[in-house]
Amino acid sequence: MAQDRVEAVERALTVLEVFDSSQEAFALAELAEATGFYKSTLLRLLGSLARFDYVQRGEDGRWRLGGSPMRLARRHAPSQQLAVRVQPWLDRLAAETGETAALLALHPGEVECRLAALPATPLRHDLRPGSRWPTERDTDPRPALPGGTMTCLALADAPGEPPLWLSLSGPAGRLAPETAHEALTRARDALARRLAGDREKNT
Structure with a gap:
């Protein structure tokens, strides 16, 4: 039901869904295009996901899945x-x-x-x-x-x-x-x- 939805959680899950792909790593611009989110919004979501190791940012600045999903x-x-x-x-x-x-x-x-x-x-x-x-x-x-x-x-x-x-x-x-x-x-x-x-x- 609508009252059971938490928008921030759904946005974070939308970001994670992008990684269900043969592409291993994504630039911020690619994630923005895939999700439709502003880059500033994405950075906040990715920061939270990274703190719990759901995603990791490589030295090349691209984002990858972290260890928590595995x-x-x-x-x-x-x-x-x-x-x-x-x-x-x-x-x-x-x-x-x-x-x-x-x-x-x-x-x-x-x-x-x-x-x-x-x-x-x-x-x-x-x-x-x-x-x-x-x-x-x-x-x-x-x-x-x-x-x-x-x-x-x-x-x-x-x-x-x-x-x-x-x-x-x-x-x-x-x-x-x-x-x-x-x-x-x-x-x-x-x-x-x-x-x-x-x-x-x-x-």
Whole structure:
């Protein structure tokens, strides 16, 4: 009903809806065009959203989604169960290989990092949950990594989830693609056995 509406909240949500796009970052002028709001109004809304980490302003002055939307998304039951199963293997992969291990989700036109484990080395691919990048092919979720490399392996389809991939990434030449693929295969097969066991318990 009309009396239940809070205009400021609806304006903030209108701003967030713009980020449901394959475009990762937006200039203030682009947000103004998409929402129809004055730039001065947008700056106030973005300031409030940034304080709660729903959006972040990069060094280039463009606005991106912050960490809070991803944090809340992980409260979704299927995502919670997936994280419990996958994160220990990402931690193990990062420790064993010395590279960044991640779970990637493929959406139309873009890839999203769902989970990540970073190695204990300063020279690494600093990939974080919530990171997104565009893609033109549904068979290759790798981002452009100047001076770096990423090896990916698709997981079996999970109910209620987009196509998922395990990945290892880091500086080029430090981890051979064959070694990375072997490590990812071991993790994928172990996860498949775990999922099969869970399904048997629930039947």
